[in-house]
Amino acid sequence: MHTENLYALVDMGSNGIRFSISDLSLKSARLLPCIYRHRAAISLYDALHSSEVGAKEFVFSDHTISEVAKELKSFRAVCNSYPPNGIPEKNITVFATEAMRTALNKDAMVQAIKEASSLKVEIVHPQMESLLGAMGARSAFDVVDGVVMDLGGGSVQMTYMKLSGKGQALENLKRGEYWLDWGNNAKSLPFGAAKLSDKIKKGEAGALALRESLRGQMKDTYHKLCENEPDAKSTKTLYLCGGGFRGYGSMLMHTDPIQPYPIPTIAGYKVSGKRFRETKKMTEVNEHEKNKIRGMSKRRREQFGAIVEVVDAVAETCKHIEEVVFCGGGNREGVLFLKLPEQLREVDPLLCLPAGADIPEEVLVSIIGMIYPIVSDGVAQAPGSDIFNKGILTYVVKNMWENGGPLGDLNASKALHAPIDGPIAGMAGLTHEVIAILSLTTCARWENDVSGKDEALCRNLRKLLEPEQVWWCEAIGTFARLLCTMFPVPQMFPVGKVLLSCVWKGGLGKKGKKEGVMFSVGVDDGVKVMETEHEKFKVGKDLKVDWKADFRVLRR
Numbered sequence: 001m002h003t004e005n006l007y008a009l010v011d012m013g014s015n016g017i018r019f020s021i022s023d024l025s026l027k028s029a030r031l032l033p034c035i036y037r038h039r040a041a042i043s044l045y046d047a048l049h050s051s052e053v054g055a056k057e058f059v060f061s062d063h064t065i066s067e068v069a070k071e072l073k074s075f076r077a078v079c080n081s082y083p084p085n086g087i088p089e090k091n092i093t094v095f096a097t098e099a100m101r102t103a104l105n106k107d108a109m110v111q112a113i114k115e116a117s118s119l120k121v122e123i124v125h126p127q128m129e130s131l132l133g134a135m136g137a138r139s140a141f142d143v144v145d146g147v148v149m150d151l152g153g154g155s156v157q158m159t160y161m162k163l164s165g166k167g168q169a170l171e172n173l174k175r176g177e178y179w180l181d182w183g184n185n186a187k188s189l190p191f192g193a194a195k196l197s198d199k200i201k202k203g204e205a206g207a208l209a210l211r212e213s214l215r216g217q218m219k220d221t222y223h224k225l226c227e228n229e230p231d232a233k234s235t236k237t238l239y240l241c242g243g244g245f246r247g248y249g250s251m252l253m254h255t256d257p258i259q260p261y262p263i264p265t266i267a268g269y270k271v272s273g274k275r276f277r278e279t280k281k282m283t284e285v286n287e288h289e290k291n292k293i294r295g296m297s298k299r300r301r302e303q304f305g306a307i308v309e310v311v312d313a314v315a316e317t318c319k320h321i322e323e324v325v326f327c328g329g330g331n332r333e334g335v336l337f338l339k340l341p342e343q344l345r346e347v348d349p350l351l352c353l354p355a356g357a358d359i360p361e362e363v364l365v366s367i368i369g370m371i372y373p374i375v376s377d378g379v380a381q382a383p384g385s386d387i388f389n390k391g392i393l394t395y396v397v398k399n400m401w402e403n404g405g406p407l408g409d410l411n412a413s414k415a416l417h418a419p420i421d422g423p424i425a426g427m428a429g430l431t432h433e434v435i436a437i438l439s440l441t442t443c444a445r446w447e448n449d450v451s452g453k454d455e456a457l458c459r460n461l462r463k464l465l466e467p468e469q470v471w472w473c474e475a476i477g478t479f480a481r482l483l484c485t486m487f488p489v490p491q492m493f494p495v496g497k498v499l500l501s502c503v504w505k506g507g508l509g510k511k512g513k514k515e516g517v518m519f520s521v522g523v524d525d526g527v528k529v530m531e532t533e534h535e536k537f538k539v540g541k542d543l544k545v546d547w548k549a550d551f552r553v554l555r556r
Contacts, residue, residue: 006035006087007339008079009332010072012096012121014045014153014194015243015299017068019075021087022336030344030352031428032139032329032336036078040071043299044099045153045194058104065109069116076117093335095122097129098154098192130157130186132334137241137327138163139337140267140428142348142391146237147225147318150330151244151310153194158221159186160232161239185228187221189214191313193244196306215313222317236322238276238314241330243300244307249326250295251282251304262460263420266295267328268431276324277315279308328426349429350391356402356418359490366493367397367483370500375476381504382517382547384468387437388476391429395438400445400480401490412446413454415439420457436464437473444477444539445484467544474539475502475549479519482537482551486521486529497524499556508548516548522556529553 005025011018021036023029047064048057055061060068072094080086094113100106100123110121124132133150138161150157191214199210226233240249249266252275263269286293286304293301300307315321329337337345372393375385388396399418403411418424419438430438440461443450450458462470479502487493499522508514523529532553539549 003082003085003087004091005029006082006091007336008075008087008092009335010075010092010094010119011330011332012044012068012094012100013243013331014097014099014155014192015043016040016153017042017044017071018332019071019078020332021079024336024339026344028352028354029340030347030349032333033427038075040068042067042071043153043194044068044096044103045192045198048099048103049198056104058102060103060105060109065112068109069112072113072119073116076119089118092119093122094119095124095331095335097124097152097331098126098188098190098195101126102154126155126157126188127184127186129155129331130159130188132331132338133157133241134159134161134186134334135337136329136331136334137161137239139329139333140327140349140430142350142429144239145231146235146239146325147222147232147321148239148241149245149314150242151240151307152192152242153244154190154192155195156189156191156218156242156244156310157186158189158218158225160225160229160235162229162231162235185225187225189217189221191217191310193247193300193303193306193310196309197303200305200309211309214309215316218313218317234320236273236320238273238318238321238324239327240324241327244303244310246326246328247296247300247304248282248307248311250293251285252276252278253295254289254293255282255285258460258463260460262457262464263432263435264294265328265426266326267426268433268435269326270432271324273315273321273323276311276321279311279315283308325431329428348389348391349427350389350434351394353391353395353398353424353427353429355398357399357490359398359401362495363490363493364394364397366495366498367500368393370498371397371476374502375472379502379504379517381515382468382471384466384472385476387433387465387469387472392434392437392441393476396441396445396476396480399442400484408446409449412443412449413451415442415446416450416454416457418442432464436461437469440465440470440473441477441480444474445480447481448474471539471543471545471547474543475517475519478537478539478549478551482519482521482532482534482553485532485534486523486553488530492528494524494527497527498522505550508550514546514548516550518550518552520552520554522554524556 008021017040019038020034022034134148137148144161144163148159148161246266252271375388378386416439419435502517502519505518506515508516534551534553537551
């Protein structure tokens with residue numbers, strides 16, 4: 001590991017101070033892999049508004065300054081511990097947001113940190129904070145079109161982003177630093193979760209006026225955003241990041257109709273606009289639920305009333321929103337994302353997910369080149385195959401030969417869990433729908449040979465998709481199993497001598513009365529293949545789609 005590729009970040013937020021170290025080596029940089037993470041539970045907002053004797057409003061106490069400086073000193077020691085000479089100082093970034101912006105003695109804090117760690121603190125402008133949050137959210141996706149909002153402890157940010165895939169990516173490269181447009185349109189409002197919660201708790205006479213101010217400013221901000229970005233008026237999607245919004249998303253996930261909910265992370269969770277607006281129900285759950293709610297700290301639950309105020313303001317402002325996506329990225333990911341080369345930023349993160357087996361590049365390209373055009377165009381009578389975009393299909397092919405050597409009775413479970421809580425869990429590009437597709441497809445590659453506990457997991461993952469999409473996950477996974485049976489190691493796959501196809505066909509089934517999709521592997525004469533009982537490969541058990549899948553091996 002070269003320390004030149006390591007980047008250390010400190011995010012001095014209003015609710016806590018977050019430390020991270022990420023490895024931006026070229027091979028995996030697009031995924032922004034984090035190798036160290038720590039959070040210091042120091043609320044800079046609370047420190048500025050302490051009720052202790054002798055405390056001054058908007059002034060950090062000597063104790064707070066000392067504690068923060070001590071944390072930065074410890075983190076610098078962690079950075080210095082990486083051989084041979086530690087993380088270069090030019091690769092260490094310390095940035096602060098709303099709380100530091102408003103502190104009357106911020107210079108004293110900055111100086112103390114400098115003396116303790118030799119690190120310089122950058123206090124970011126509100127507009128820059130909005131841009132960083134938006135870029136952090138954008139880092140997890142290939143295609144983005146929607147309003148992006150970030151709710152922190154001290155402020156809430158709003159901007160608009162639109163990226164529509166490869167064609168848009170090429171256009172963006174021609175435009176240069178196109179994302180600066182997002183920054184120019186980004187706005188920051190002084191209504192963070194900690195700040196609002198403090199006002200509400202104190203029962204100030206101006207609380208009602210504060211609520212009206214929040215809603216009024218949010219509407220004004222949104223209308224100005226739409227003037228600068230006309231497409232924002234018609235967008236149906238809202239992307240949310242920041243601890244406050246993630247807390248609300250955690251409450252929605254806790255009460256999701258699918259229970260137990262099959263995916264633990266809030267990153268990539270999506271709900272309808274209608275469900276997003278169920279703030280009264282979420283408030284009741286927060287008030288009456290005695291047990292721990294995953295993703296909700298005690299402090300976050302105490303601030304939930306303030307979070308709901310912001311959510312209500314968003315719902316009232318963006319009435320046309322039909323879906324809401326919760327993002328794992330934030331300011332730190334935004335900083336890292338902007339450090340990547342322009343061309344790398346435009347790459348679909350799913351294409352960068354690691355391979356489980358050593359697959360020759362020509363084999364990977366050949367298989368994807370044959371299957372992708374078929375599934376992307378779709379089989380007209382069997383809709384749903386278009387969920388297999390190039391990124392998803394690439395992961396499936398990269399990993400369909402994985403674990404060919406270890407005990408076979410573990411393979412289906414390993415494949416099922418890899419995107420959920422295994423080796424690739426939490427990586428960029430993994431919305432909950434994508435996780436379900438990857439898990440179900442690669443599990444089917446191993447015949448869905450899982451235990452009772454994982455059978456329940458499979459059932460709930462299927463509920464995240466449409467029945468037709470589940471069928472295609474099973475079918476593509478089974479097709480992958482057929483290929484791996486014929487060619488047990490990827491090096492055996494004869495590039496240029498195999499033709500893969502799938503077409504809608506009647507006359508299938510034992511009695512020839514069913515319709516469905518015929519998957520075929522056409523092999524040139526003379527090519528060595530392992531024997532298969534392809535007629536026994538089945539798809540459709542416990543599924544709601546009455547299509548037949550027929551698998552055949554043909555000599556050409």
